[in-house]
Amino acid sequence: MQLLLLSNSTLPGEAFFHWPADHVSAFLNGRKRLAFVPLAAVPGQQPDYVTKVRSVFAAMDVELVPLMGEGDMDALLAGCDAVAVGGGNTFHLLRSLYRNGLVRSIAQRVRNGIPYLGWSAGSNVACPTIMTTNDMPVVEPPSLRAMHLVPFQINPHYTEATIAGHGGESRDQRLSEFLEVNPAMPVVGLREGSLLHVVDQRTSLIGRDMKLFRHGRPPLIVENGSTFRTDLTDLKNE
Amino acid sequence: MQLLLLSNSTLPGEAFFHWPADHVSAFLNGRKRLAFVPLAAVPGQQPDYVTKVRSVFAAMDVELVPLMGEGDMDALLAGCDAVAVGGGNTFHLLRSLYRNGLVRSIAQRVRNGIPYLGWSAGSNVACPTIMTTNDMPVVEPPSLRAMHLVPFQINPHYTEATIAGHGGESRDQRLSEFLEVNPAMPVVGLREGSLLHVVDQRTSLIGRDMKLFRHGRPPLIVENGSTFRTDLTDLKNE
Numbered sequence: 051m052q053l054l055l056l057s058n059s060t061l062p063g064e065a066f067f068h069w070p071a072d073h074v075s076a077f078l079n080g081r082k083r084l085a086f087v088p089l090a091a092v093p094g095q096q097p098d099y100v101t102k103v104r105s106v107f108a109a110m111d112v113e114l115v116p117l118m119g120e121g122d123m124d125a126l127l128a129g130c131d132a133v134a135v136g137g138g139n140t141f142h143l144l145r146s147l148y149r150n151g152l153v154r155s156i157a158q159r160v161r162n163g164i165p166y167l168g169w170s171a172g173s174n175v176a177c178p179t180i181m182t183t184n185d186m187p188v189v190e191p192p193s194l195r196a197m198h199l200v201p202f203q204i205n206p207h208y209t210e211a212t213i214a215g216h217g218g219e220s221r222d223q224r225l226s227e228f229l230e231v232n233p234a235m236p237v238v239g240l241r242e243g244s245l246l247h248v249v250d251q252r253t254s255l256i257g258r259d260m261k262l263f264r265h266g267r268p269p270l271i272v273e274n275g276s277t278f279r280t281d282l283t284d285l286k287n288e
Numbered sequence: 289m290q291l292l293l294l295s296n297s298t299l300p301g302e303a304f305f306h307w308p309a310d311h312v313s314a315f316l317n318g319r320k321r322l323a324f325v326p327l328a329a330v331p332g333q334q335p336d337y338v339t340k341v342r343s344v345f346a347a348m349d350v351e352l353v354p355l356m357g358e359g360d361m362d363a364l365l366a367g368c369d370a371v372a373v374g375g376g377n378t379f380h381l382l383r384s385l386y387r388n389g390l391v392r393s394i395a396q397r398v399r400n401g402i403p404y405l406g407w408s409a410g411s412n413v414a415c416p417t418i419m420t421t422n423d424m425p426v427v428e429p430p431s432l433r434a435m436h437l438v439p440f441q442i443n444p445h446y447t448e449a450t451i452a453g454h455g456g457e458s459r460d461q462r463l464s465e466f467l468e469v470n471p472a473m474p475v476v477g478l479r480e481g482s483l484l485h486v487v488d489q490r491t492s493l494i495g496r497d498m499k500l501f502r503h504g505r506p507p508l509i510v511e512n513g514s515t516f517r518t519d520l521t522d523l524k525n526e
Contacts, residue, residue, distance in 0.1 A: 092468040139465050186419070186462040190419075217445065218422055
């Protein structure tokens with residue numbers, strides 16, 4: 051299984067998809083037909099989103115096959131040699147994936163070897179559940195269970211920063227609530243501008259350090275450039 | 289129906305529950321037994337939360353009856369003359385309310401006249417759904433539908449502020465996604481340090497201005513101190 055799971059598409063002040071472009075191009079490694087799922091965007095924004103993403107991949111000489119609207123998505127997917135799931139609202143994405151039978155069909159094809167690229171919401175749905183998304187639950191998916199392509203949760207756009215003078219919970223508080231009620235599930239806090247490259251049982255971190263949250267242990271900072279087991283069991287606190 | 293729906297319990301730098309204490313005391317208007325729902329806190333934090341809230345209400349000479357653990361919650365509720373639902377994680381709260389039959393039994397008693405006080409997650413669950421919470425979906429409630437005591441959504445802790453240098457969605461972006469997929473439902477952006485006081489068909493805003501989001505219209509700033517119809521239909525853009 052090959053996955054490239056990005057925290058985010060775009061860093062503030064940079065052009066759309068600038069930071070990950072070279073990593074993504076290397077990951078696709080010559081594949082030319084990329085199924086693209088824009089379903090994290092709300093419907094009115096999907097066409098513009100496809101246009102924007104298409105131009106990014108055209109520059110890599112990769113043809114985009116959007117999975118949206120009606121039509122037989124599994125057949126479209128069958129004609130592609132990689133799949134990408136874009137960001138937006140994770141609840142909207144997961145509901146749409148279920149409605150189109152894509153939770154199962156994407157997961158199956160990825161388990162059979164086609165590369166999976168996700169960013170933000172697209173990384174959330176590669177996890178066991180979407181319970182560590184930052185998004186607002188603007189619609190209700192039939193379940194919070196997702197594709198479970200990796201055995202841990204990702205919190206994309208991870209940051210310790212909070213809004214000055216604002217009393218809402220910090221990200222760390224939210225994740226510690228998650229761990230208390232889901233003590234068996236580790237969470238990777240994946241900072242903007244970083245990604246996980248998963249190749250079967252080995253995963254590499256590229257971009258910035260990450261913060262690993264596990265129940266009953268202090269958070270563990272994992273250095274940029276580290277490679278570790280995909281089940282994270284070799285990442286140990288001192 | 290009488291509701292006091294607070295954006296938040298506590299302003300940064302102030303003692304717990306300082307800002308709303310006088311409003312809450314006036315709202316309770318001599319009632320002495322307050323059923324308190326601490327179920328937005330994750331289980332390990334509920335006892336401390338009850339202790340903290342109990343001392344706030346003791347200072348108002350109000351006895352707190354916590355609804356938590358096992359026991360017949362409806363019977364406990366029946367012995368109280370007001371109900372309060374505290375903040376924490378809205379998903380955890382709603383799942384716990386469903387598990388204990390409290391979605392229906394609290395709503396029924398409030399419709400029959402006992403005053404309802406909520407803050408943060410406790411304000412979210414007074415709405416038709418919890419789809420405008422800011423919280424992380426750390427557990428999966430059987431439904432996102434909530435008590436529907438008011439005919440609009442509240443976004444508590446509302447702010448236009450964002451984290452500098454961070455690419456995550458702003459609150460306004462999230463709410464505009466909500467409106468696109470739920471065009472019939474208005475959302476009140478309720479700033480920290482403010483509350484809605486609902487008495488049947490009339491609602492007053494106390495604390496700070498609020499921002500009303502409706503599909504297809506620009507957001508409307510409603511001034512602190514305004515009184516309007518609870519269905520919000522007399523709040524008009526120029």
